[in-house]
Amino acid sequence: MLIWLLPSNWVDDEDIALLAKAGCTVAHNPACNLKLGSGIMPFRRLSEAGVPICLGSDEMLADDGVNMWQVAKTAGLIHKITTPNYWQWPSSREILRCLFTGGARAMRRADRIGQITP
Numbered sequence: 001m002l003i004w005l006l007p008s009n010w011v012d013d014e015d016i017a018l019l020a021k022a023g024c025t026v027a028h029n030p031a032c033n034l035k036l037g038s039g040i041m042p043f044r045r046l047s048e049a050g051v052p053i054c055l056g057s058d059e060m061l062a063d064d065g066v067n068m069w070q071v072a073k074t075a076g077l078i079h080k081i082t083t084p085n086y087w088q089w090p091s092s093r094e095i096l097r098c099l100f101t102g103g104a105r106a107m108r109r110a111d112r113i114g115q116i117t118p
Contacts (some may be wrong), residue, residue, distance in 0.1 A: 007034065008026040008027075008041055008042075008046060008051075009033060009038055009039035009040065009042075010039055011042065011046075013045070015033070016042075016045055016049045017044055017049065019046070019049070019051045020049045020050045020051045024051065024052075024055070025051070025052040025054055025057075025058045025102065025105055025106035026041070026046055026051055026052070026053050026054070027053075027054050027106070028041050028043065028053050028054065028056065028075055029055075029056045029057060029071070030055075030071065030075045030078045031065070031070065031071055031074050032057065032114060033059065034074070040071065040078055040079070040081075040082055041053075042082075043075075043079050043090050044079070044083075044089075044090070047090075047094065048056050052101040052102060052105050052106070053098045053102050054098055054099075054102030054105065054106040055069050055071050055072060055075055055095075055098045055099050055102060055103065056071070056103075068099060071099075072095050072096070072098075072099045075090065075095050075098065076092065076095045100114050100115060101114040101115065102114075
């Protein structure tokens, strides 16, 4: 099984179209990206192109922690500085989808994991 999981901070529209066509899932590691100064992923452009997004942490060395709730919070906040248009910011529902089902989909296991159910 081949799993495509790619970082995508510095992508243009052509790159995004290729990612969508290839069925890639992109990893959004906002805390690590902030610490390393590696940019802010174009969440809305990727999402609108149909590219699945998962949230990640690059371990203690790269982002000072592995708390996925903090990753989700940072992902929800960081995009608010990219545009003043609040309707383009990721919603809490989108962030939670990236957190739970995004990772499961990236690992090709969305049928078995990635859901909070009773």
